[in-house]
Amino acid sequence: MSGRVEVAGVSVSTEHFIGGRRVASDATFTDISPITEEPIAEVARGGDREAGLALEAAEQAFPAWAALGPQGRAERLHRLADLIDANVEPLAAVECMDMAMLLRSLRARLINRCARNFRNYADLAVEYEERVWSSNGTANRVVRMASGPAVVITPWNAPLMLSTWKIAPALAAGSTVILKPAEWSPLSCSLLADLAVEAGLPPGVLNVVQGIGEEVGAALVSDPRVRRISFTGSPETARRIGVAAATNIVPFTAELGGKGPLLVFADCDLEAAARRAAGQYDDSGQVCLAGTRLLVQDSVSERFLELFHRFTDEHVLGDPRDDATTVSPMIHPHHVERVLGFIERARANGDEIVRGGNRLERGLWIEPTLIAPRSNESEVVQSEVFGPVLTLQTFADEEEGVALANSTRYGLSAIVYTGSAERAERVGRALRAGIVWVNTFLVRDLTAPFGGIGISGIGREGGQYALDFYSDLKTLQILE
Ligand code: NAD
Numbered sequence: 001m002s003g004r005v006e007v008a009g010v011s012v013s014t015e016h017f018i019g020g021r022r023v024a025s026d027a028t029f030t031d032i033s034p035i036t037e038e039p040i041a042e043v044a045r046g047g048d049r050e051a052g053l054a055l056e057a058a059e060q061a062f063p064a065w066a067a068l069g070p071q072g073r074a075e076r077l078h079r080l081a082d083l084i085d086a087n088v089e090p091l092a093a094v095e096c097m098d099m100a101m102l103l104r105s106l107r108a109r110l111i112n113r114c115a116r117n118f119r120n121y122a123d124l125a126v127e128y129e130e131r132v133w134s135s136n137g138t139a140n141r142v143v144r145m146a147s148g149p150a151v152v153i154t155p156w157n158a159p160l161m162l163s164t165w166k167i168a169p170a171l172a173a174g175s176t177v178i179l180k181p182a183e184w185s186p187l188s189c190s191l192l193a194d195l196a197v198e199a200g201l202p203p204g205v206l207n208v209v210q211g212i213g214e215e216v217g218a219a220l221v222s223d224p225r226v227r228r229i230s231f232t233g234s235p236e237t238a239r240r241i242g243v244a245a246a247t248n249i250v251p252f253t254a255e256l257g258g259k260g261p262l263l264v265f266a267d268c269d270l271e272a273a274a275r276r277a278a279g280q281y282d283d284s285g286q287v288c289l290a291g292t293r294l295l296v297q298d299s300v301s302e303r304f305l306e307l308f309h310r311f312t313d314e315h316v317l318g319d320p321r322d323d324a325t326t327v328s329p330m331i332h333p334h335h336v337e338r339v340l341g342f343i344e345r346a347r348a349n350g351d352e353i354v355r356g357g358n359r360l361e362r363g364l365w366i367e368p369t370l371i372a373p374r375s376n377e378s379e380v381v382q383s384e385v386f387g388p389v390l391t392l393q394t395f396a397d398e399e400e401g402v403a404l405a406n407s408t409r410y411g412l413s414a415i416v417y418t419g420s421a422e423r424a425e426r427v428g429r430a431l432r433a434g435i436v437w438v439n440t441f442l443v444r445d446l447t448a449p450f451g452g453i454g455i456s457g458i459g460r461e462g463g464q465y466a467l468d469f470y471s472d473l474k475t476l477q478i479l480e
Helices: 048-067 069-086 088-099 103-127 159-172 187-198 213-221 235-248 270-285 298-313 333-349 398-405 421-430 463-469
Strands: 004-007 010-013 016-018 021-023 028-032 039-044 132-135 138-146 150-153 177-180 206-208 228-232 252-255 260-264 291-297 352-355 369-372 389-395 413-417 435-438 471-479
Touching (some): 004 039, 004 088, 010 187, 016 187, 039 187, 048 138, 048 177, 048 206, 048 213, 069 159, 103 463, 159 177, 159 187, 159 228, 159 463, 177 213, 187 206, 213 235, 228 235, 235 252, 260 270, 270 291, 270 389, 270 413, 291 298, 291 398, 291 413, 298 352, 389 398, 398 421, 413 421, 421 435, 463 471
Parallel strands (some): 228 252, 260 413, 369 389
Antiparallel strands (some): 004 010, 028 039, 132 138, 138 471
């Protein structure tokens, strides 16, 4: 294995990054591009040895990184943010080939968001003062201690954005990090390691270990030297990682799947709501926050459906590097099969396929699919599909709409379309979700808490919530 490959004209290391240097493994795994379905890299496949090396490096680097303090760490994290901004083009090009997200979204939004993650947390950690107060004749102080090596495990969709969302608060709070990116899109995170060197992050502060979840991922999360585990991915994997976290009594956050409702009330701007609903096919529906259950008030459902079909017809399924494309291919042939399985089982269950339902003859696309379920208990309503599959149900009044919206075990996000400020407030409060967007979608303030209810997750990230997670808070009481 040469150690580097050219992807979209960019040189990318296929090796791990441990203790400030590249490390090879005897074994590799093949990374394919969803655009061409061709192999683009043979990537190092870590195991127990690489997990051990990374933990050793992260442990060694920890005391000096923690001792730098928030200000010293912020300087380096700002440098890293600047380097990300200066490298939007190569980062976007590689991630597009590796994961097939629309190139224009990566260029315009997602890569800059990675830089913002670092800036936001670097500044927050400096601003976040210790609380001091007097009581019972003692001076009290909350002291934040950096907690030690953190393992960060991330999924294949938006790999760099989701990884930096965790790495940034961990590093800002004084933890050292071992990142294990997903095996279906490992390359953009490898570029981040190169930028970390350029930004002057000391060796061992950020480590990137590549490989399969059940192999090196499992080895990392079960190592007793780990002080924090932060995971984004599926509930199934969270259960396994949770067992390892419980065994070692290690704090664990999990940002998991979603099955968000998109509630359309009769009093809303119906065109905006229908356009938003058709927009849930973006990225082939591979978005945890997507509003995949369309819940529409009876009185406007016919008109809504007409508009929805019109906007969905405008979608262009194509190469994510083309400006005209609105729906990119799905991540992997196995994932296409998994999503087709949901559609087949829905058919067999008697759910009505209102539109789509088929795979395109070539490439990794499934047609934008809409299913009217036979009942609210249908699998396609109750389980996350993570593909271009939406369901359509109607409701008579607000009470029924909210009850349907809250009727799955997920609770990550919800979207509401209404023209009434009172309803926005009432419904927003009644929905069981970590975030509710009213008449908008995907707008995020990085200081707000973010996370799921039910099987959508454990804990909150964002702002001070993430900094708290990576810190050991201590109360210091001194007699006055
Ligand atoms: P996944 O759970 O299969 O894998 C996620 C990561 O876990 C990968 O890096 C994988 O290698 C690793 N992993 C697998 N088994 C492991 C083990 N035993 N020990 C340690 N690590 C292990 O999820 P996926 O298919 O990559 O991602 C899709 C899922 O992620 C969907 O459910 C989606 O909703 C969710 N997601 C959630 C959010 C959020 O913010 N809540 C964001 C994006 C994606």
